[in-house]
Amino acid sequence: MSLEKITRVAGRGVCVPGNDIDTDRIIPARYLKCVTFDGLGEGLFYDVRKNPDGSEKPHPLNEPRFKGAQILLSGANFGCGSSREHAPQAIQKYGFKAVVAESYAEIFFGNSTTLGLVCATAQRADIAQVAAALDAHPQAELVLDVTAQELRFGSQSIKVGIRDTARDALVNGRWDPIAELLEGAGAVKATATGLPYLAK
Amino acid sequence: MSKNLFEKVWDAHTVRTLANGQTQLLIGTHLIHEVTSPQAFGMLRDLGLKVAMPHRTFATVDHIVPTDQFAEPYADPLAQEMMDALRQNCAEFGITFFDRGTGKQGIVHIVGPEQGITQPGTTIACGDSHTSTHGAFGAIAFGTGTTQIRDVLATQTIALGKLKVRRINVTGRLGPGVYAKDVILHIIRVLGVNGGTGFAYEYGGEVFDRFTMEERMTVCNMSIEGGARAGYVNPDETTFAFLKGRPYAPKGAAWDAAVLRWKSFASDPGCKFDDVVTIDAAVIAPTVTWGINPSQGIAITESIPDPAKATAVDEKASIEEALAYMKLKPGAPIKGTKIDVAFIGSCTNGRLSDFQEVARHLKGRRVAPGVKAIAVPGSQGVRVLCEQLGLDQIFRDAGFEWREAGCSMCLAMNSDKLVGDQLCASSSNRNFKGRQGSPTGRTILMSPLMVAAAAVAGTIADAREVFHVSAN
Numbered sequence: 271m272s273l274e275k276i277t278r279v280a281g282r283g284v285c286v287p288g289n290d291i292d293t294d295r296i297i298p299a300r301y302l303k304c305v306t307f308d309g310l311g312e313g314l315f316y317d318v319r320k321n322p323d324g325s326e327k328p329h330p331l332n333e334p335r336f337k338g339a340q341i342l343l344s345g346a347n348f349g350c351g352s353s354r355e356h357a358p359q360a361i362q363k364y365g366f367k368a369v370v371a372e373s374y375a376e377i378f379f380g381n382s383t384t385l386g387l388v389c390a391t392a393q394r395a396d397i398a399q400v401a402a403a404l405d406a407h408p409q410a411e412l413v414l415d416v417t418a419q420e421l422r423f424g425s426q427s428i429k430v431g432i433r434d435t436a437r438d439a440l441v442n443g444r445w446d447p448i449a450e451l452l453e454g455a456g457a458v459k460a461t462a463t464g465l466p467y468l469a470k
Numbered sequence: 471m472s473k474n475l476f477e478k479v480w481d482a483h484t485v486r487t488l489a490n491g492q493t494q495l496l497i498g499t500h501l502i503h504e505v506t507s508p509q510a511f512g513m514l515r516d517l518g519l520k521v522a523m524p525h526r527t528f529a530t531v532d533h534i535v536p537t538d539q540f541a542e543p544y545a546d547p548l549a550q551e552m553m554d555a556l557r558q559n560c561a562e563f564g565i566t567f568f569d570r571g572t573g574k575q576g577i578v579h580i581v582g583p584e585q586g587i588t589q590p591g592t593t594i595a596c597g598d599s600h601t602s603t604h605g606a607f608g609a610i611a612f613g614t615g616t617t618q619i620r621d622v623l624a625t626q627t628i629a630l631g632k633l634k635v636r637r638i639n640v641t642g643r644l645g646p647g648v649y650a651k652d653v654i655l656h657i658i659r660v661l662g663v664n665g666g667t668g669f670a671y672e673y674g675g676e677v678f679d680r681f682t683m684e685e686r687m688t689v690c691n692m693s694i695e696g697g698a699r700a701g702y703v704n705p706d707e708t709t710f711a712f713l714k715g716r717p718y719a720p721k722g723a724a725w726d727a728a729v730l731r732w733k734s735f736a737s738d739p740g741c742k743f744d745d746v747v748t749i750d751a752a753v754i755a756p757t758v759t760w761g762i763n764p765s766q767g768i769a770i771t772e773s774i775p776d777p778a779k780a781t782a783v784d785e786k787a788s789i790e791e792a793l794a795y796m797k798l799k800p801g802a803p804i805k806g807t808k809i810d811v812a813f814i815g816s817c818t819n820g821r822l823s824d825f826q827e828v829a830r831h832l833k834g835r836r837v838a839p840g841v842k843a844i845a846v847p848g849s850q851g852v853r854v855l856c857e858q859l860g861l862d863q864i865f866r867d868a869g870f871e872w873r874e875a876g877c878s879m880c881l882a883m884n885s886d887k888l889v890g891d892q893l894c895a896s897s898s899n900r901n902f903k904g905r906q907g908s909p910t911g912r913t914i915l916m917s918p919l920m921v922a923a924a925a926v927a928g929t930i931a932d933a934r935e936v937f938h939v940s941a942n
């Protein structure tokens with residue numbers, strides 16, 4: 271299985287501000303009633319984006335000028351709450367390729383990386399600077415350089431951080447670990463021998 | 471060199487270091503449920519892979535099961551589809567399934583310990599963030615995403631970075647009417663919802679030494695709400711006594727060998743931690759949340775925070791957002807807030823001792839008019855034990871509905887949902903916006919006895935007053 275080497279993500283951006291945006295907000299629990307991940311994009315931020323009758327509420331993702339954005343900006347502790355992979359899946363299926371936020375909840379971060387959804391951190395003031403630029407020029411292209419850990423837009427740029435293990439996995443096309451884990455089968459057997467509770 | 475439990479268990483389960491520096495970690499016990507596993511089985515099929523150690527994966531069904539209907543087909547066809555998918559996947563891959571008809575079904579984090587599958591010194595993974603519950607036994611247990619469920623199914627391992635360990639001591643004695651739930655709500659209030667990022671929490675001190683296994687589970691369960699991926703308590707005699715005789719616990723000579731081995735995993739005296747926090751039990755009061763994340767809690771005797779008094783800009787904004795959603799008045803006492811629904815259950819507080827403690831006080835009392843109160847045992851095992859003790863009758867006589875086992879209104883994936891902006895006094899673990907099934911529904915987290923007090927009073931109340939709880 272050969273995977274794409276994700277060294278950069280280029281596309282338009284949108285900012286969904288706020289701290290502690292939890293997985294229930296990203297994808298409400300009723301969208302978890304599914305046996306495949308297809309179609310999850312529709313449920314992204316549903317309850318803050320839409321009224322129960324389906325009409326739209328004011329939300330950045332509803333603004334025509336931000337339609338088609340591929341980089342999502344947000345606040346601190348993004349993706350807290352549940353371990354549901356439905357959350358990064360919904361973000362990815364909606365069309366995003368990267369998230370730039372102040373910080374992430376642990377499980378969300380790991381789940382996203384495994385899907386090849388880049389999660390970069392940045393300083394609050396820097397995110398605000400990008401958000402202001404997007405507000406003025408919603409069509410501008412952002413370039414998230416994974417290798418250089420930089421987000422460039424127009425003539426400006428901000429520093430971003432991507433944890434070493436995740437960056438290595440992304441740029442070397444190893445973000446889905448299954449192939450490497452399977453290669454370790456022999457070593458797994460050896461480790462299991464030392465653990466009596468694993469015996470049949 | 472002396473080591474803590476986390477390091478010992480981690481080392482014993484380390485297979486090798488991967489190219490990106492992460493560890494390939496052997497997962498001894500894998501638990502699955504209907505919501506997060508079907509896609510993983512789908513990925514497995516797409517890749518043409520088999521389950522590496524089917525005897526180390528155990529399945530149950532909890533999130534979507536109706537608690538007012540046992541017979542299939544379920545009224546909700548999507549729920550039935552998920553049920554059928556799990557049944558089919560377990561049959562196809564040779565996995566033990568505690569199906570509803572077996573009498574062993576329940577919330578995954580209640581079933582594992584109940585069956586004796588959850589054991590000290592082991593690694594446990596489950597596609598569910600409250601897997602941290604199992605750490606109560608001295609296991610390293612954490613929640614994973616669906617792709618990692620695939621990884622565990624296919625290889626019995628996952629790729630993971632090592633966590634740091636924070637020791638949390640709770641010293642002294644808890645006051646009357648103060649429970650394990652208050653301890654963890656207090657810890658999260660002090661350390662914050664992301665204070666635990668990158669950490670496993672080791673809980674200890676006199677309070678934990680005295681705690682029963684069920685109380686330890688309540689605390690470990692909510693580690694994740696404080697951002698810690700795992701939480702654990704060192705195994706001791708309380709742990710072994712709980713496990714002895716359970717279906718999957720070792721028997722005879724194997725039992726003695728296992729206990730010796732389990733003891734060896736406990737943190738060494740004088741071992742190092744990356745951080746240490748000490749909390750005096752005497753300062754912990756019955757705690758309730760007022761906001762939209764579990765760290766937004768106060769003692770029942772306190773007033774709702776006022777954003778005008780916030781010192782940081784962030785704090786001000788988050789209080790304002792929370793109060794707007796919760797429709798609560800800054801500066802007002804939380805006590806006396808009218809409730810619509812009372813829910814006792816979930817993997818945090820849906821165990822036998824939770825229902826016993828409530829029944830002891832609820833006997834002869836009545837739920838206030840206009841309050842919908844439901845009691846949902848966390849497993850069929852818990853339900854049967856409660857019924858043998860006649861607890862169900864006490865709940866029914868008081869005006870509670872007594873239900874079948876499942877997650878129920880903790881996340882409302884079945885038909886147990888809040889309606890509109892109803893306010894629910896809940897013994898569950900999350901008060902996120904819309905968590906209990908209505909996009910505008912409101913949740914106040916508290917201990918089961920506090921839920922019962924709210925149900926009886928019709929408002930958020932101090933259980934110590936409602937039930938005349940005093941030191942005994």
Ligand code: SF4
Pocket residue numbers: 532533577578579598600816817818876877880881898899
């Ligand atoms: S009871 Fe709630 S928190 Fe626990 S497993 Fe079920 S849905 Fe998750």
